[in-house]
Amino acid sequence: MEQPIPQDCDLMLGELINRWPATVPVFLGHKMLCVGCLVNPFHTIADACAEYGLEPHDFVSELNAAIADSGEVNSQRTEKYNKSTNSGFFEGLFAKLHRSLSKHK
DSSP, rough: OEEEOOSSSBBBBBHHHHHHHGGGHHHHTTTTTTGGOTTTGGBBBBHHHHHHTHHHHHHHHHHHHHHHHTTTTTOOSSSSHHHHHHHHHHHHHHHHHHHHHHHHH
């Protein structure tokens, strides 16, 4: 069985959350604000663990367990990340924000 995410803690949080949404409850369970943070595409798992005082390899194990339990393991691969996925996410987010602000003028 393939590993759902790398064991080296260098995966960017934005990529992790976009590829494996089942990891969101793990972050929330630790009261981490990474899920809604606009800088998560620029921080790694190791960065987040350092910020929140968590042991990185234990946290990765929790993430792996959440992914495996969700069944997302086989549907997601760890090949080179397609940056257009992330930029598309933010373009959509900013478009929604712009529409929302336009309605309130």
